Amino acid sequence: MSKPIHVSVAWPYSNGDLHVGHLAGAYLPADIFARYHRLKGHKVLMVSGSDSHGTPILVEANKRGITARELFEQYHERFLRAQKKVGISYDLFTHTDTENHHKIAQDFFLKLLENGHLKKEKQTLLYSEAEKRFLPDRFVEGTCYICGYESARGDQCDNCGNLMETTKLIDPHNIENPDDKLIPRETEHYFLQLQQFVETLIPYLEKHKDHWRANVYNFSANFVKDLRQRPITRDIDWGIDVPLEGWGNKKMYVWFEAVMGYFTASVEWAKNVAKDENAWKEWWYNPESKIYNFIGKDNIPFHTVIWQSELLGVNGIYNDHSDAESYDADLQLPFDVPANEFMNIEGDKFSKSRNLAIWLPDILERYQADAVRYYVIRTLPETTDSDFSWQGFYERVNNELLAAWGNLVNRVLGFAYKRFDGQVPEYDELTEADQAIIAKVQAGFETIGAQIEAVKLRQALETTLLLSQDVNAWLNEREPWKVYKADKADAARSIYTALQCINTLKMLFAPFVPFSSQQVHEYLGFDGQLFGDLKIEEYAESTRNHKALVYDPSAAMGTWDAQELAQGQALRQPAPLFIKLEPEMVAEEQARLGQPRDEHPIEV
RNA sequence: GGUGAUGUAGCUCAGCUGGUUAGAGCGAUCGACUCAUAAUCGAUAGGUCGUGUGUUCAAGUCACACCAUCACCA
DSSP states (O other): OOOEEEEEEOOOBSSSOOBHHHIIIIIHHHHHHHHHHHHTTOEEEEEEEEBOOSHHHHHHHHHHTSOHHHHHHHHHHHHHHHHHHHTOOOSEEEETTSHHHHHHHHHHHHHHHHTTOEEEEEEEEEEETTTTEEOOGGGEEEEOTTTOOTTEESSBOTTTOOBOOGGGSEEEEETTBTTOOEEEEEEEEEEEOGGGGHHHHHHHHHHHGGGSOHHHHHHHHHHHHTOOOEEOEESOSSSOBOSSTTOTTOEEOHHHHHTTHHHHHHHHIIIIISOOTTTTHHHHTOTTOEEEEEOBGGGHHIIIIIHHHHHHHTTTTTOSSOSTTOOSSOOOOOSBOOOBOOEEETTBOOBTTTTBSOBHHHHHHHSOHHHHHHHHHHTOOSSSOEEEOHHHHHHHIIIIIIIIIIHHHHHHHHHHHHHTTTBOOOOSOOOHHHHHHHHHHHTHHHHHHHHHHTTOHHHHHHHHHHHHHHHHHHHHHHOHHHHHHHOHHHHHHHHHHHHHHHHHHHHHHTTTSHHHHHHHHHHTTOOSBSSOEEEEEEEEOSSOEEEEEEEEGGGBOOOSSOOOOOTTOBOOOOOOSSOOOOTHHHHHHHHHTTSOOOOOOOOO
16 A cells, blocks of 8 residues: 655755765665655655755855855755765755745744744844854853853853853853954844643654654653743844844744755645645645654754644644645644764764865765665664774675675676576476575565664665575575586576576665666666656746756656566676775775865766 | 763674573684685684673663763753
8 A cells, every 4th residue: 555655854054065974864764765665655755955044154155255045056056966876866855945945934934923833022142243143152152240250151151050141241252253242232033932832742752752763752852841932033144034024134043944844845846846736735734644854863853843843833734625635634743753873984073174074976976876875874873873984885895785795696697697598597496495595585575674664774784685695605505507517407496596586686775775776677687767767957936946856756667576587588798786996995085084175076 | 061872792783671601794713615896605713791889589681870972952
């Protein structure tokens, strides 16, 4: 039965290239999950986009002497290309500066206001002359007006523990710029009344406790206990307008509108891709649907509590039963939020400023997408922070992906191609051992499928690898290359069996390493594609156009189940699936870390 | 400072509601094989489960404290 599955993927902040941490934290898990469910025949909608607003983009753009929009569009374009190259199969990867996103975010704002979830409040904050903005508390330091401690933070004194009112601090200054002048100035903002949702959120969290990751649940359950109002507007030039008279110089806070992207991108997908304005409702108002949020651990409360509050606060939006596709249900809240931990680099924390990072465009220039995918998946930080090491990359790619799986394909297909006239051998009857190995590999659809559904992806890939090793072991028992000389019929049985196993393994590996699985598919003599195509499209709105990455499923024919390989099917001449890595690459790559880097154009 | 997590073989990680000699993959050592990108297969050796107390007939698995690392909030 086909189920609606929504895969909501964290929105990358568009002020620098993507790196392996992005892949490990959210994109690869989401992609594997989405590909698997598509193979299962479910209705998958996987969306994300570039987060284009907020201070860091403005600051970076100023530094480069370009506009914020120019800056984010430059990286947006690079995001599209890099993700197409590594195969992250978004149904739609758009950005937050579309008219669509702006309009819906404003509608959310107005609906929250109408429903009594927003409150206006005046406050006095410290305004930075140098930065021309109100300085967030964490950048302010001063002398504590209670105990006299000189390095009290903007909001709390670390010495006496008292909470501080920033504007009362004695001699407040900007921690990043001692010459900056800070002036108390009054401003007015809207606040989201998060505390109004506590009574709904607690049972919501409780309901999902058993299948959520422990740290996600615990963290959220604790966070929800102390919910208070949070400002959703700010004094800044770059962002989404507050849709009220007299608020023209204020914008929505980026955290408030960026999470709405899961929803707004779904609406855009319906309009631009599905060409059915209401198609998004199948995921958002359908009680059968399950929404999964793939994010990093730094974002947990936003995706387990705050986003839910926004959805609860606008419940019913766009679902006024004026069209045939309206549902008689509430706006759906996320079913699971499988947050990942962080991926370190050679034992160090990722650091953009020190260039301690493995940039996606760079690694894809030098290595196969599936090699990158394989290593990152094997090292996913699902339960704890993990470490990307080039030695590990070298070893896992050569000794596991290439040696176990690539070599299995190569040895069997090469032998079949040479000794059986380029065809799948015909056989009389398979031995018990042959039938047993086929059955064992096919059972992977159950076990690996269950692991993927539980979002235990690292384990799922290991299980798949072990199955390919089982086939290697079985092959060594059967020794078709030796048997062939005396008993060609028996070699035919075992080679047929091995090919049948490879045909199954190709599907089991497909969500993880889709490019090589497609290659195996073709070597086995099949035509057509296991998955659809990723395309970069351009969409027009009334004032400007935007580009997006779009998954076109029309060519996809892969399914998550055992398919009988036809005897006599013509094979294609095989070649090695994976490029073997040279040991020197480890030191070469390590030497690149921390060095200045150029952003090369990304060839797709 | 508060909250949540993490700390298990050389490396990367499993170990659910406490229960026989703590598991896997890689690496190492030895052996087998030669169809295959010197790939594959088998066997062996590696751990006082961060530290310290405690609960229990029994603790990697529970409690408390401490140390280290990470994230969020401040």
